[in-house]
Amino acid sequence: MSYLKIDHVDKRFQRGAATTEVLKDINLVIDKGEYVSVIGHSGCGKSTLLNIIAGLTPVSAGAVLLEGKEVNSPGPERAVVFQNHSLLPWLTVYDNVALAVNKVFGGQKSKAERHDWIMHNLDLVQMAHARDKRPAEISGGMKQRVGIARGLAMEPKILLLDEPFGALDALTRAHLQDSIMQIHAALGNTMIMITHDVDEAVLLSDRIVMMTNGPSARIGEVLDVRLERPRKRLDLVADRSYIAAREAVLKFLYERHRFVEAA
Numbered sequence: 001m002s003y004l005k006i007d008h009v010d011k012r013f014q015r016g017a018a019t020t021e022v023l024k025d026i027n028l029v030i031d032k033g034e035y036v037s038v039i040g041h042s043g044c045g046k047s048t049l050l051n052i053i054a055g056l057t058p059v060s061a062g063a064v065l066l067e068g069k070e071v072n073s074p075g076p077e078r079a080v081v082f083q084n085h086s087l088l089p090w091l092t093v094y095d096n097v098a099l100a101v102n103k104v105f106g107g108q109k110s111k112a113e114r115h116d117w118i119m120h121n122l123d124l125v126q127m128a129h130a131r132d133k134r135p136a137e138i139s140g141g142m143k144q145r146v147g148i149a150r151g152l153a154m155e156p157k158i159l160l161l162d163e164p165f166g167a168l169d170a171l172t173r174a175h176l177q178d179s180i181m182q183i184h185a186a187l188g189n190t191m192i193m194i195t196h197d198v199d200e201a202v203l204l205s206d207r208i209v210m211m212t213n214g215p216s217a218r219i220g221e222v223l224d225v226r227l228e229r230p231r232k233r234l235d236l237v238a239d240r241s242y243i244a245a246r247e248a249v250l251k252f253l254y255e256r257h258r259f260v261e262a263a
């Protein structure tokens with residue numbers, strides 16, 4: 001049985017009498033522990049696909065199956081990390097993570113166990129020192145770290161990352177990419193990440209799913225990234241497989257499926 005199966009998924013949005021077909025016949029199987037990136041031009045339907053996997057958006061046809069069970073509502077086994085962190089501004093870093101932990105584990109773990117689990121996840125993203133700060137008191141990168149801790153703390157089967165580093169400067173972004181690689185190596189969790197950044201996709205992924213332009217976007221190609229782990233960005237700069245993977249994605253995006261802005 002596949003771990004995650006996206007099976008002949010179509011998505012159409014209805015606005016009044018007009019129907020837009022955003023996704024057409026999306027098929028993808030993802031193994032447990034895989035890191036899969038989804039890349040494609042703006043508006044092709046990447047977030048729509050992620051939201052379907054999250055159970056936030058219903059499919060128009062087809063199905064998403066996680067361990068054979070159909071996904072049709074949001075659940076803690078599919079946690080989402082959004083681009084803009086989505087932390088509650090009136091709660092501290094600790095309480096933002098606690099909210100999710102209490103919701104998921106309130107009936108299973110004691111108060112002390114939940115506390116340890118919250119601190120463990122804040123430690124994983126190197127944010128334990130800021131546990132009493134509110135979101136407005138910490139940087140964008142730190143907010144994303146807390147968002148990732150909150151997602152991980154739900155112990156999801158799949159962590160869905162919607163451009164998690166998109167709003168960050170290049171250096172902060174690089175630090176967070178390194179952190180997420182370490183977390184993935186340590187926990188072996190399944191991750192699906194949307195990105196616009198070709199280097200980020202190659203650095204982090206086991207496979208890169210490349211989507212054609214919408215409307216009716218499809219999966220155009222899936223690239224296997226055969227780079228050994230752990231990966232170090234500086235070592236990869238001159239690595240032939242890295243350069244080849246990067247070139248394959250760039251060619252897909254800028255030669256075969258060039259983005260043409262609507263007039």
Ligand SMILES: Nc1ncnc2c1ncn2[C@@H]1O[C@H](COP(=O)(O)OP(=O)(O)OP(=O)(O)O)[C@@H](O)[C@H]1O
Nearest residue numbers: 013014022040041042043044045046047048049214
């Ligand atoms: N709730 C909705 N109702 C109607 N149309 C929608 C809805 N959500 C998304 N769309 C449309 O679906 C298309 C795909 O949007 P989506 O946000 O999934 O693309 P994307 O690839 O994630 O874009 P970006 O890279 O710019 O974030 C767009 O044309 C968008 O306008």
